[in-house]
Amino acid sequence: MDRRMHLVGKVALVTGGASGMGCGFAEALLKAAAKVCIADINVETGVATESDLRQQYGHENVMFSKCNITSATEFEAVFKRTKEAFGGIDIVVNNAGIGGETDENWEQTVDVNMKGTLRGLRLAMYYLSVEHGGRGGCIVNVASMTGLNPNPLSPVYGCTKAGIIHATRCYVVSEAAKKSNIRLNVLCPAFVDTPMFRRLAAGDATQTIGGDQTAVTAFIERIGVLSTEEVSVALIDILTDETRNGLILRCAKKTGNVYSTLTVQDV
Numbered sequence: 001m002d003r004r005m006h007l008v009g010k011v012a013l014v015t016g017g018a019s020g021m022g023c024g025f026a027e028a029l030l031k032a033a034a035k036v037c038i039a040d041i042n043v044e045t046g047v048a049t050e051s052d053l054r055q056q057y058g059h060e061n062v063m064f065s066k067c068n069i070t071s072a073t074e075f076e077a078v079f080k081r082t083k084e085a086f087g088g089i090d091i092v093v094n095n096a097g098i099g100g101e102t103d104e105n106w107e108q109t110v111d112v113n114m115k116g117t118l119r120g121l122r123l124a125m126y127y128l129s130v131e132h133g134g135r136g137g138c139i140v141n142v143a144s145m146t147g148l149n150p151n152p153l154s155p156v157y158g159c160t161k162a163g164i165i166h167a168t169r170c171y172v173v174s175e176a177a178k179k180s181n182i183r184l185n186v187l188c189p190a191f192v193d194t195p196m197f198r199r200l201a202a203g204d205a206t207q208t209i210g211g212d213q214t215a216v217t218a219f220i221e222r223i224g225v226l227s228t229e230e231v232s233v234a235l236i237d238i239l240t241d242e243t244r245n246g247l248i249l250r251c252a253k254k255t256g257n258v259y260s261t262l263t264v265q266d267v
């Protein structure tokens, strides 16, 4: 039996799609002939990305929608607009996030990465579910390798990513996902060359607790840096292979792409 999800004509909503990994994901989806809504808080970059992608992949296949994922109203409006414009939603990539933390801004990291992603996950479950007019599909939540492996440089950031991994696992075993044939997976990249990563590598003090740039540089050198294209290949594999469900996909320069589940202890 063919277990490939063909992406031609499928509709994807990618949060944080104006730049970095989200922009790479949008482009990979468009190359596979899907239609994409990029949702982002940054209007200037969002409009520029929309214009660039429209020129390459057709005006009718791309839209930008301004959305701060910390706003319930704005986020729901993006789902409605995408459905109206493209006739439904098949794929949601909850990618928007902010890096690191300081003593002053750590709560914002929780608000955006944890609460914002949970909001997107809940909306995706609603809009993809058959009982609410959806047609099933696939949700991919973007966490990080540091949601699995501890690091002392950004504990709150790591914690939000661990939360995203666990939230995904909980929805995977839900009746709602099974009833509507919704697949959920979580992507855990190590370093990827994006504006967020470049801020970290350049010594931006808002990215890490402690500000020890020597430690950051050594850490980056040890782990290596992926391109956005390499992570996009991983996303497309999750989306197209319909046997992929409930999985954690670790991506790192030196170790490649590794799928796993987290062991569940019998109780």
Ligand SMILES: NC(=O)c1ccc[n+]([C@@H]2O[C@H](COP(=O)([O-])OP(=O)(O)OC[C@H]3O[C@@H](n4cnc5c(N)ncnc54)[C@H](O)[C@@H]3O)[C@@H](O)[C@H]2O)c1
Residues within 6 Å of the ligand: 015, 016, 017, 018, 019, 020, 021, 022, 039, 040, 041, 042, 045, 067, 068, 069, 070, 095, 096, 097, 098, 099, 112, 116, 142, 143, 144, 145, 188, 189, 190, 191, 192, 193, 194, 195, 196, 197
């Ligand atoms: N770059 C890395 O090394 C790396 C590695 C693992 C995971 N990640 C995760 O990947 C995701 C994308 O990161 P990136 O490196 O591409 O970062 P980036 O800063 O390059 O892009 C993030 C995008 O999200 C948008 N955004 C930020 N806050 C938002 C909000 N409240 N509402 C809507 N949009 C918002 C930004 O405007 C930006 O366009 C993040 O969740 C990040 O934590 C990044």
Ligand SMILES: CCCCC/C=C\C=C\[C@H](O)C/C=C\C/C=C\CCCC(=O)O
Residues within 6 Å of the ligand: 099, 100, 101, 143, 144, 145, 146, 149, 150, 151, 153, 154, 157, 189, 190, 191, 192, 196, 197, 200, 207, 208, 223
């Ligand atoms: C590490 C500080 C991150 C601050 C936020 C800025 C960029 C974020 C990038 C990624 O999400 C981090 C991803 C991978 C690196 C972290 C942990 C890997 C652990 C590897 C190990 O030591 O075994």
